[in-house]
Amino acid sequence: MMAMPMESPISFTNVGRIRWWQRGIFATQTGYVLLALAVLLVIMHFASPYFFTEGNMQNVAKNFSFIAIATLGVTFVIITGGIDLSVGSMMCFSAMITSMVMTELSAPGSPAGSLFVHMAADGKTVIANVPGLILLVSMLAGLGVALVAGLVNGFCIAVLGLSPFVTTLGMLSIVRGLGYVVSNGRGSFPGGPDADYFYALTSGDVLGLPVPFIYLVILALAMAVVLHHTSFGRHVFALGGNEKAAELTGIPVVRVKIEVYVICALAAGLQGIIISGWLGSAPANMATSYELNVIAAAVIGGANLAGGIGGPLGAIVGCVLLEVIRNGLVLAQVSSYWQQTLVGVIIILAVLVDRIRSRMT
Amino acid sequence: MMAMPMESPISFTNVGRIRWWQRGIFATQTGYVLLALAVLLVIMHFASPYFFTEGNMQNVAKNFSFIAIATLGVTFVIITGGIDLSVGSMMCFSAMITSMVMTELSAPGSPAGSLFVHMAADGKTVIANVPGLILLVSMLAGLGVALVAGLVNGFCIAVLGLSPFVTTLGMLSIVRGLGYVVSNGRGSFPGGPDADYFYALTSGDVLGLPVPFIYLVILALAMAVVLHHTSFGRHVFALGGNEKAAELTGIPVVRVKIEVYVICALAAGLQGIIISGWLGSAPANMATSYELNVIAAAVIGGANLAGGIGGPLGAIVGCVLLEVIRNGLVLAQVSSYWQQTLVGVIIILAVLVDRIRSRMT
Amino acid sequence: ANYRFVIVPKAMNNPFFDFARDGCLKRAKELGNIECIYKGPVEHEPATQAQIIQDFVTQKVDGLAISVADVAAMTKSIEAATAAGIPVITFDADAPGSKRIAYIGTNNKEFGVALGKQLAKMRPDGGKYAMVSGGPGAKNLAERVDGVREALKGSKWTEVAGSPTFCNDDPALAVQQMTDMRTATPDLAAIVPIGGWPMFAPEGFKAFASRNKKDIDSGKFTLVVADTLRMQLELLRDGYANALVGQRPFEMGEKAMDTLLAIKKGEKVPEIVYTGLDLVTKDNVAQMLK
Amino acid sequence: MMAGQATIEPVLELTGIGKEFGAIRALHDVDMQVFPGEVVGLMGDNGAGKSTLVKIIAGNFRPSHGEIRFAGNAVHFSRPVDARAVGIEVVYQDLALADNLTAAANVFLGRELKRRFGPLALLDHKAMAARALELFGELRSETRPGDLVKQMSGGQRQAVAIARTRLSNARLVMMDEPTAAISVRQVEQVLGLIHRLKEQGVAVMLISHRMPDVFAVCDRVVVMRRGEKRADKSIHETSPEEVTALITGAKEAA
Amino acid sequence: MMAGQATIEPVLELTGIGKEFGAIRALHDVDMQVFPGEVVGLMGDNGAGKSTLVKIIAGNFRPSHGEIRFAGNAVHFSRPVDARAVGIEVVYQDLALADNLTAAANVFLGRELKRRFGPLALLDHKAMAARALELFGELRSETRPGDLVKQMSGGQRQAVAIARTRLSNARLVMMDEPTAAISVRQVEQVLGLIHRLKEQGVAVMLISHRMPDVFAVCDRVVVMRRGEKRADKSIHETSPEEVTALITGAKEAA
Ligand SMILES: Nc1ncnc2c1ncn2[C@@H]1O[C@H](COP(=O)(O)OP(=O)(O)OP(=O)(O)O)[C@@H](O)[C@H]1O
Numbered sequence A, B: 001m002m003a004m005p006m007e008s009p010i011s012f013t014n015v016g017r018i019r020w021w022q023r024g025i026f027a028t029q030t031g032y033v034l035l036a037l038a039v040l041l042v043i044m045h046f047a048s049p050y051f052f053t054e055g056n057m058q059n060v061a062k063n064f065s066f067i068a069i070a071t072l073g074v075t076f077v078i079i080t081g082g083i084d085l086s087v088g089s090m091m092c093f094s095a096m097i098t099s100m101v102m103t104e105l106s107a108p109g110s111p112a113g114s115l116f117v118h119m120a121a122d123g124k125t126v127i128a129n130v131p132g133l134i135l136l137v138s139m140l141a142g143l144g145v146a147l148v149a150g151l152v153n154g155f156c157i158a159v160l161g162l163s164p165f166v167t168t169l170g171m172l173s174i175v176r177g178l179g180y181v182v183s184n185g186r187g188s189f190p191g192g193p194d195a196d197y198f199y200a201l202t203s204g205d206v207l208g209l210p211v212p213f214i215y216l217v218i219l220a221l222a223m224a225v226v227l228h229h230t231s232f233g234r235h236v237f238a239l240g241g242n243e244k245a246a247e248l249t250g251i252p253v254v255r256v257k258i259e260v261y262v263i264c265a266l267a268a269g270l271q272g273i274i275i276s277g278w279l280g281s282a283p284a285n286m287a288t289s290y291e292l293n294v295i296a297a298a299v300i301g302g303a304n305l306a307g308g309i310g311g312p313l314g315a316i317v318g319c320v321l322l323e324v325i326r327n328g329l330v331l332a333q334v335s336s337y338w339q340q341t342l343v344g345v346i347i348i349l350a351v352l353v354d355r356i357r358s359r360m361t
Numbered sequence C: 001a002n003y004r005f006v007i008v009p010k011a012m013n014n015p016f017f018d019f020a021r022d023g024c025l026k027r028a029k030e031l032g033n034i035e036c037i038y039k040g041p042v043e044h045e046p047a048t049q050a051q052i053i054q055d056f057v058t059q060k061v062d063g064l065a066i067s068v069a070d071v072a073a074m075t076k077s078i079e080a081a082t083a084a085g086i087p088v089i090t091f092d093a094d095a096p097g098s099k100r101i102a103y104i105g106t107n108n109k110e111f112g113v114a115l116g117k118q119l120a121k122m123r124p125d126g127g128k129y130a131m132v133s134g135g136p137g138a139k140n141l142a143e144r145v146d147g148v149r150e151a152l153k154g155s156k157w158t159e160v161a162g163s164p165t166f167c168n169d170d171p172a173l174a175v176q177q178m179t180d181m182r183t184a185t186p187d188l189a190a191i192v193p194i195g196g197w198p199m200f201a202p203e204g205f206k207a208f209a210s211r212n213k214k215d216i217d218s219g220k221f222t223l224v225v226a227d228t229l230r231m232q233l234e235l236l237r238d239g240y241a242n243a244l245v246g247q248r249p250f251e252m253g254e255k256a257m258d259t260l261l262a263i264k265k266g267e268k269v270p271e272i273v274y275t276g277l278d279l280v281t282k283d284n285v286a287q288m289l290k
Numbered sequence D, E: 001m002m003a004g005q006a007t008i009e010p011v012l013e014l015t016g017i018g019k020e021f022g023a024i025r026a027l028h029d030v031d032m033q034v035f036p037g038e039v040v041g042l043m044g045d046n047g048a049g050k051s052t053l054v055k056i057i058a059g060n061f062r063p064s065h066g067e068i069r070f071a072g073n074a075v076h077f078s079r080p081v082d083a084r085a086v087g088i089e090v091v092y093q094d095l096a097l098a099d100n101l102t103a104a105a106n107v108f109l110g111r112e113l114k115r116r117f118g119p120l121a122l123l124d125h126k127a128m129a130a131r132a133l134e135l136f137g138e139l140r141s142e143t144r145p146g147d148l149v150k151q152m153s154g155g156q157r158q159a160v161a162i163a164r165t166r167l168s169n170a171r172l173v174m175m176d177e178p179t180a181a182i183s184v185r186q187v188e189q190v191l192g193l194i195h196r197l198k199e200q201g202v203a204v205m206l207i208s209h210r211m212p213d214v215f216a217v218c219d220r221v222v223v224m225r226r227g228e229k230r231a232d233k234s235i236h237e238t239s240p241e242e243v244t245a246l247i248t249g250a251k252e253a254a
């Protein structure tokens, strides 16, 4: 292997063993925010005896799952050094389209509906096809619009080279506006024979665990694998670390960028559909200004808006932290006026814990 | 001067003259967004006969001045590569404190008020001091709280090294919450004998120009001088270009960072006070989510969130563009629901114009 | 259309105002010579509303009906519009003391009182109660909160700490807050949302109410909710709430058109028109749903 | 040397290449040929346009004028990945490393080793780390494959950038000052590496300010000055003194 | 040479300097003295810890162990500006330039020339551009003061970084591979510059992998290996071959 004689062997005598506390999660912001979260949980336990009840824990698990899936998506974008402000609107629009399509397809008279349902003699609606088909088609419709919006975002950013902030801010406005246009400002409701499947799939429980939480866990695991064990994930990180270098080393930068914005939009769309299933409605003002929460959750969990750093665990930890603060303050019966102030203070304190690490090294 | 003999003289024979269209504003995004703005103005002129009336132009001038001063401030922060999400809340809080202090000082019975006013025999309130003193003190109070918030932001970001996004998002919440706390959710309005001066100073006209517009022009000129002709401005740009290098070359990074966040908070505070003068009120939900507009205006005008690029002209152009879109769509009687969609589309198209330049080189 | 009348809501993202809009559009069509324009800030934010009004003044529309986001701010805007010769009325939320010619809508204080009285009537034995509000900045909501408190003053009802919570008009958040408050105070005997927000999320509301169904049925937990949109009525019918007290936004929209037209024609109009409240319980819900 | 190779087809042929950046004429009318198995030294003063030329060939910039032929065909690379696809490998002067990734990840960026797990193709971390360690060993560089590039010394970073070129079957390797930051013993290895590439018939373009290195490995030296090609000589027909004079402008052309 | 200077106070004195980055021991127990008017060459393999040592002296990192004395006093720099204040000037290996500013702005960063207009002190753009052009001229570098550093070639960037050191009255100048990217004729100028600094009584620490440069200007050479100091010899008592052997580890210490 070695073509030339060696003067002295290559060795790393000046490198010691990396201790457990210098490695893995302990070397990241995520680990320290997790620590802050633990402290917060203890405080909340003392602030309200009901905090650690099973019912409340289930609630917390469900509530944070409601933004966590979108946070996973936005984390992809943040790792590449981008930002997506359209997640809130996207949630709403996908949810709205899903329920509208579902309602439309379930109306026996309507042109599209006649393919899927017909009216029985007794005036009841009967499914003409496989049960669940309506649900499938309407969810695909909802995710389809998310896909389109994600493609447009990705195209503007990757191909035309527009700033992600401006593009997705524009998309925020466009998608929210379209939501008002298609529903005439009213929002929509899931309906028809498949609505019950829909509710079961979005707000049911399995073995005491809320289903959104289960989806979240599955998606987070998938995301961990994709980020750390596929070349797509590698390229996402490389892009965030040094876009120029990524381009020069032959990474298909444009494709990767479009893909992350599509993933983000799809995650937001899915999230919106799940929320609307739980709400039983897709109001036109649903998820207004959730984008800041979602991005904040990712950043609090350790993703870096400058790019190159982030992961699913951090996204989830950030979401849990935000939800525990929200839920805990209500449980502790803090005055609503002070709540908002405290939310801000606790957020800052939580990320401050991470500085312990930097000071120690 | 030259100590050694030269082999051939230093000269730049391979450098030609820079043409006018490769230089100055024509080489920046600002220039091209200005072009887009011009196109938009023409379109709006055809869309509504009222658009170019004197009254409407005055309105437009006033309205964009209402976010432009804050945009100048946030541009400083953006140039250093930071972000300030607390501007909206800061506007509200400063305005609220100003009106509350003004009202308090003008109440003859109150402890503080007795220094400034007393009750005449006929039951009228009489100013005990120089006229305008109450106004001055209350404006200083309003700006004072902004100063404190800016210092806290700067301290957390520069000294503790927290992420600007998280810190200022926390501050957004804190300041908004404090606004609710001090006013008991009700907001406040300017009152007392000095209120008329206050209205004159904030919403009057001078030679047909709205005063906020005049302030804006003065502040923008000052900002241009500071950015391009003082060492502070140099350091702001250097920080945004390469923070590590700035630190290594002996720039007082911490001080400069704290200063930009303070400037940003003061600008937001001033902006809030001016708005409240025009509104005649400082409601507790004033300027909610203005932060996105303000940042968007700066970015549309050419400031780069990655740092190192930006300026007052761009900030103003961005604000004018947003206001013209808003005002124009109302005047053109576009359906309200489509308006939101169109706002998004036009924002994206406006920055797209800048790509012409990149494609040309 | 001979006349262009504008109806300016506090926030377009609130479904309540859709009914006012629909009423306005229907009436405008009936009257024939009127165009109804619906436009307001997307979120509840006073300065934006003021700017929109200014734009309409520039356009020289024929009349404005405003749901006032902030009294002091609107007082100035209304003065400017009036000075430009545009008649202004208010609906839903009033600006007393301004130059508005008329107010059409609910007396919000009374609205709150009605909510409180309804609760006291159903549960004279009293207990702990909490409220859910939309946002701290809205004056009409603050009046409702005061109304509820006033109605329950001296009764056996006590308000828990942390009430009201503010859901920022977000249905999901409203339901989450109700769940949390119930967790925080297990012997909470009533929740009074002073707007329909939690019920705008029917499944979420059902999930919350189902978990407390036993208590609701046995009269240990009472839900008295403001507003009477269709989905709310359905929820009441199915036993997920005890009573609703509703306003009549559709009527507000209709009357706003009538009033503005009357003003334009130089007729005299009453300064205050209360559109009235609907009290809905199990007994009359079927009738309301027709 | 050149004459002898005239019958073989050049792997790279530039005709009249020019590039303007606004008012700066970075390159002007550059003609050049590189043959398989030939090592060409590209020298010139700072700002002479060497890196710009490399970047144009690598598809990073488009030339303002002129034509590029690669292996006989006219090519128009619109992005670096196109150039890489036809077999052009580059060590950039600014190294083009993703700081937040490990040395091994950077070496394999864009051509990761994978293992199939049913339908999934997952990264083979172990194999990449082992191969990267081997490559660094060949360069005699004490660089740890698992370390983040961010934390590395200047020379270690350069070793990472050079190691990349060993992975592909390139037909043309361009190295822009590959020995600037590395230490004496690694310099030898890099020169050795260039020799081996030459033996395998790969064309190499070496940009360097180090006269001894150029004269040790190059067959031919091209001197640029202010964007123009001033000389193109077989290494045997010139001397370090002449090249220096050409670089500094003491001698106008040769 | 050293013996002769022992009576003079050293401008810089390091005792037992050590630095760990997590598990990496970048420096271990380094003792060193630098006297006024002395040029010390610091050599070593890639990753030997040279840049880390420079950064510690410049106040960029804090040492994990050991003591730094500057001009007789123990110093604890918590940030680079402190070191700059006492008269330590550094050319960093990664150049530390703000890419979005012009060459002139970078040269004067942190010590801008100003003109007073009443209470205002405004930047004197003209004077800075003129002085920067002069400095680049001294280095024989064709670098335009008004160009953005972003658009510059590697050597031009290095010239900007070197030009900075000419502005201050430093007592110790440390140059971390200042000649890595620059062309033959500028190398001469930089070595000339070091000579002039020496004549003015300034202490210079030169890090370089180029043996000829080190032997041309240095009075003494210090060799580092894997974070440890392996040799500290007067230039007259050693040879390039011995230094190479020390760097590569063929010879353990001297
Ligand atoms: N992106 C760019 N924009 C504008 N000018 C540029 C750009 N890149 C390079 N230049 C200019 O083109 C000229 C040639 O630069 P180039 O990097 O090719 O020089 P070089 O020969 O590689 O020099 P060095 O030996 O210093 O690396 C320089 O004057 C430089 O300022």
Ligand SMILES: Nc1ncnc2c1ncn2[C@@H]1O[C@H](COP(=O)(O)OP(=O)(O)OP(=O)(O)O)[C@@H](O)[C@H]1O
Binding pocket: D147, D150, D151, D152, D153, D154, D155, D156, D181, D183, E021, E024, E025, E026, E044, E045, E046, E047, E048, E049, E050, E051, E052, E053, E093
């Ligand atoms: N910030 C850091 N974090 C972790 N390790 C570091 C850091 N900086 C340097 N190191 C490690 O310390 C060791 C010494 O690095 P240093 O940059 O001092 O080497 P050097 O002697 O300057 O090498 P070169 O000649 O390549 O510039 C290297 O192994 C490097 O990986």
Ligand SMILES: [Mg+2]
Binding pocket: D050, D051, D052, D093, D176, E153, E154, E155
């Ligand atoms: Mg170069």
Ligand SMILES: [Mg+2]
Binding pocket: D153, D154, D155, E050, E051, E052, E093, E176
């Ligand atoms: Mg080094």
